[in-house]
Amino acid sequence: xxxxxxxxxxxxxxxxxxxxxxxxxxxxxxxxxxxxxxxxxxxxxxxxxxxxxxxxxxxxxxxxxxxxxxxxxxxxxxxxxxxxxxxxxxxxxxxxxxxxxxxxxxxx
Amino acid sequence: xxxxxxxxxxxxxxxxxxxxxxxxxxxxxxxxxxxxxxxxxxxxxxxxxxxxxxxxxxxxxxxxxxxxxxxxxxxxxxxxxxxxxxxxxxxxxxxxxxxxxxxxxxxxxxxxxxxxxxxxxxxx
Numbered sequence: 001x002x003x004x005x006x007x008x009x010x011x012x013x014x015x016x017x018x019x020x021x022x023x024x025x026x027x028x029x030x031x032x033x034x035x036x037x038x039x040x041x042x043x044x045x046x047x048x049x050x051x052x053x054x055x056x057x058x059x060x061x062x063x064x065x066x067x068x069x070x071x072x073x074x075x076x077x078x079x080x081x082x083x084x085x086x087x088x089x090x091x092x093x094x095x096x097x098x099x100x101x102x103x104x105x106x107x108x
Numbered sequence: 109x110x111x112x113x114x115x116x117x118x119x120x121x122x123x124x125x126x127x128x129x130x131x132x133x134x135x136x137x138x139x140x141x142x143x144x145x146x147x148x149x150x151x152x153x154x155x156x157x158x159x160x161x162x163x164x165x166x167x168x169x170x171x172x173x174x175x176x177x178x179x180x181x182x183x184x185x186x187x188x189x190x191x192x193x194x195x196x197x198x199x200x201x202x203x204x205x206x207x208x209x210x211x212x213x214x215x216x217x218x219x220x221x222x223x224x225x226x227x228x229x230x231x232x
Contacts, residue, residue, distance in 0.1 A: 036218045038153070045203055045225060046145075046153065051218035057208070089153050091217040096169060097143075097155035 003028065004090055004100035011106040017078040020088050020103045023071060028094030030071040037066055037075045038089045040102075046089065050075060082107050110134040110221055112204050117226030124194050124230070130187040130204030130223055138162070138182035141207040143219055144189050146200035146228075156202070157189065158215040167215050172198075194230045201225040 005023040012018040022035065029035055035053045038046040048057055050066035053073060063078045073092070077084055085107040090100040116128040130142070144156040157178040158167045166178050177190040187204050205219035 034217045040153075045222040046219075047222075048208065048218055048220040051208060057220060091153075091155075093215065093217050096167060097158070097215050097217055099153040099155060102152040 003094055003098040004092060006088075006090060006100040006103045008101070009104045009106065011108055012077075012080045013108045014080050014082065016080050017076060018080060018105065020075045020077075020090075020105070022073040022075070022090030022092075022100050024073070024092055024094070025071055028071075028092045028098065029068065029073050032093050033068075034093045035066065035068060035073040036091045037064075037073075038091065039084075040087045040089065042086075049088075077105070080107055110206065112206065112221060112223035114202065114204050114223045114226040117202065117228045119229045119231060120194055121232050122195060122230055125190070125192045126194065126228060128189040128191070128202055128204075128226060128228070130189075132185045132187065132206070135206070136210070137180075137185040139210040141212045141216070142178075142180060142187045143205045143207070143215070144178060144187075144202060145205055145219070145222070146198075146202045147225075148197075148200040151200075154200070159187070160213065161207075161211055165213070191228070194228075196230050199228060199230045201227050 037050040040046040054066040111133045113131045159178045175193045179188045203222045203225045205222040208218040208220045
């Protein structure tokens with residue numbers, strides 16, 4: 001069982017916005033500003049999309065944004081595109097590094 | 109550009125050993141902490157281990173502590189993962205990944221980039 005809880009799946013239509021939640025505890029998400037988000041397409045390596053909760057690495061579209069409230073971090077993707085269809089993982093620190101169970105995003 | 113290339117995966121019997129390597133290029137390897145992360149077939153990501161940029165500190169997931177050893181050779185720009193006492197549940201694609209920022213003392217949670225992965229199958 002993952003220390004971080006994500007919904008198994010979310011879906012949206014092209015152009016819409018979706019939000020993926022990542023719920024931890026006061027010992028991880030809430031205590032550290034260390035949440036990151038990864039995108040993984042089938043058969044590919046994960047790609048860093050958000051770090052320090054809300055910062056985007058160079059080259060990542062500004063359609064991707066991150067936020068945090070209490071013990072829940074969120075990844076929002078606006079203006080959904082077909083290529084956004086992938087698995088998304090949150091990651092945080094709680095004694096050690098922990099990942100969420102992953103969320104499959106389907107673009108309808 | 110930054111490149112990480114894993115090797116050493118394969119099929120091994122339960123209880124056996126395997127050593128994975130990760131060849132790094134395109135950046136100052138000795139300035140960055142490195143991680144191993146694995147993914148069982150059809151499953152999510154699991155962080156395995158971290159080694160500080162200078163090799164002085166190592167951190168492990170509870171599931172592998174005492175069986176796996178992370179190491180690095182900064183003169184060869186190479187990261188290693190020695191895996192002993194392998195179990196069926198260790199079957200996974202193993203990725204090496206670079207810390208996003210240099211000279212990080214403790215494990216971070218932002219890894220960029222990742223290698224393409226190498227498959228380890230533990231089966232009799």
